[in-house]
Amino acid sequence: MKIFKRTILLPVPADQAFRWHERDGAFGRLTPPWESVELIDAQGGIRDGAHVNVRVSIAGPIGFTAVYRHTEYAKGKQFVDIQEKGPFRSWRHEHLFHAESATSCRLEDRITFEPPLCAGPIVRKRLESMFRYRHDITLADLAYEQEEGPVNAKTVLVSGATGLVGRALCARLTTRGHTVKRLSRRPGGIRWNPTQGELDENALEGVDAVVHLAGEAIAQRWTASARKRILESRVESSRLLANAILRSRNKPAYISASGINLYGSVKSDPIHEQSEPGDGFLAEV
Numbered sequence: 001m002k003i004f005k006r007t008i009l010l011p012v013p014a015d016q017a018f019r020w021h022e023r024d025g026a027f028g029r030l031t032p033p034w035e036s037v038e039l040i041d042a043q044g045g046i047r048d049g050a051h052v053n054v055r056v057s058i059a060g061p062i063g064f065t066a067v068y069r070h071t072e073y074a075k076g077k078q079f080v081d082i083q084e085k086g087p088f089r090s091w092r093h094e095h096l097f098h099a100e101s102a103t104s105c106r107l108e109d110r111i112t113f114e115p116p117l118c119a120g121p122i123v124r125k126r127l128e129s130m131f132r133y134r135h136d137i138t139l140a141d142l143a144y145e146q147e148e149g150p151v152n153a154k155t156v157l158v159s160g161a162t163g164l165v166g167r168a169l170c171a172r173l174t175t176r177g178h179t180v181k182r183l184s185r186r187p188g189g190i191r192w193n194p195t196q197g198e199l200d201e202n203a204l205e206g207v208d209a210v211v212h213l214a215g216e217a218i219a220q221r222w223t224a225s226a227r228k229r230i231l232e233s234r235v236e237s238s239r240l241l242a243n244a245i246l247r248s249r250n251k252p253a254y255i256s257a258s259g260i261n262l263y264g265s266v267k268s269d270p271i272h273e274q275s276e277p278g279d280g281f282l283a284e285v
Contacts, residue, residue, distance in 0.1 A: 001090075002120055004111040004127045008135040012142045014097040014105035015076040020142060021095065022046055025174030028167055029141070032133040036063070046070050046079045046095075056087075068093075089114035107138065141175060151177040155206055157190070157252070159183040159237065160213030165257070169211065181207065183214070194237035199244055209253040212241055218261070218282065231285050234258070261285070 010017050020026065022045055031037050036057035044050025050070040057063040066086030073079045076097065083091035096108040109131055115123045145151075156173055160166040161182040170180045182189040183203070192199045194214070204210070216233035220226055238256055245254055263271050264278015277283050 002113050002115060002124070004113070004124060004131075005108065006128075006131045006135065007106055007108045008139060009100065010105050010107055010139060010142055011103065012105065012146050013103060014099040016145075017105050017107060017138075017142060018076045018097050020138070020145070020175065021079070023175045023177070025171040025180075027052065028171035029175045030134045030137060031171075032130055033164060033168065035130065040065070044070070046081075047073045051084075052081070087116055089116070107135070109134070141172075145176070153177050153179065154208040155179040155181065157181045157183060157203065157207045157210045158213065159192075159211070159241070160215065161189070163213055166213045169213070192240070194233065194240050197236070197240060199240055204244055204248040204250065204252060207250065207252045209255065210241055210245065212238060212254070212256040215258070218259075222281065227281060234285065258285075 027039055027042065038055040038057070040053040040055055042050070042052045048071050052068045052070075054066050054068075055063060056066060064087055067084045068081040068086075068091075069084050071080050071082060072094075078094060078096050080095070081093045090113060092112045094108075094110040094112075096110060098106040098108065100106050111127065113123070156178055158166055158170055158173075158180055159182075161170050161180075161184070170182070173180050181203075183192045183199075184190065185193055190200050190203045192203065214233070214237050216226075216229040218230055222230075241256075242254065245252060259282070260271065261282035262277050263275050264280055264283050269275075
């Protein structure tokens with residue numbers, strides 16, 4: 001049996017740090033971007049009996065599904081997740097919140113596990129990287145929350161929510177207390193199809209802001225047809241959302257973001273917001 005333990009001092013009371021972990025989006029917020037983990041289903045929060053199902057990709061389509069069950073919930077003090085299905089022979093993760101003072105606490109992550117055969121050193125190295133990231137994120141978010149105070153909660157509609165930036169943004173918004181709605185061509189989100197000019201007529205109802213991140217993936221061979229898709233996917237989707245906002249009653253704020261490709265592929269000086277556009281296909285897009 002192996003044991004991994006890591007602690008961090010947080011500048012908030014224990015009950016506040018605990019509540020942060022109960023919020024929607026906390027799992028996504030704490031998942032490092034280099035870990036190919038997809039949340040399939042999560043119900044019941046972190047209370048006893050709640051389950052979390054995830055899909056972990058190792059290389060392309062190769063991967064596994066893992067199921068974790070929450071138990072030993074003690075409000076403001078601890079919760080535990082235990083692997084019911086997955087790659088480990090056993091896995092028990094204790095999330096412990098120790099009050100240090102009226103304004104600070106110590107978060108302790110303690111994992112007791114039996115790794116797959118001969119994988120102990122590899123698992124420990126990954127856990128070190130993962131929990132260094134998790135604790136950095138937790139500290140930064142809670143310190144910001146403590147400084148800024150209560151949030152004026154908004155409803156935000158996000159396109160491209162499954163992308164690298166979209167996943168991080170949605171998790172950050174929900175853990176901060178905002179409500180996130182996701183545009184998607186798949187079931188489970190608000191329906192839209194930019195290539196067909198289709199958008200759910202109720203998509204903007206009650207929405208305070210729209211963040212547009214969607215577009216054809218650029219990580220592909222740039223054939224003539226791919227270049228056309230990359231450009232048109234951004235133009236058509238932006239036009240569709242902008243026109244819908246103009247017709248809406250509530251007129252939400254509109255933020256459209258793209259990559260740093262605007263500045264070209266090679267720059268000798270540091271890039272900043274006032275930098276000139278670069279050359280090449282993506283800069284032109």
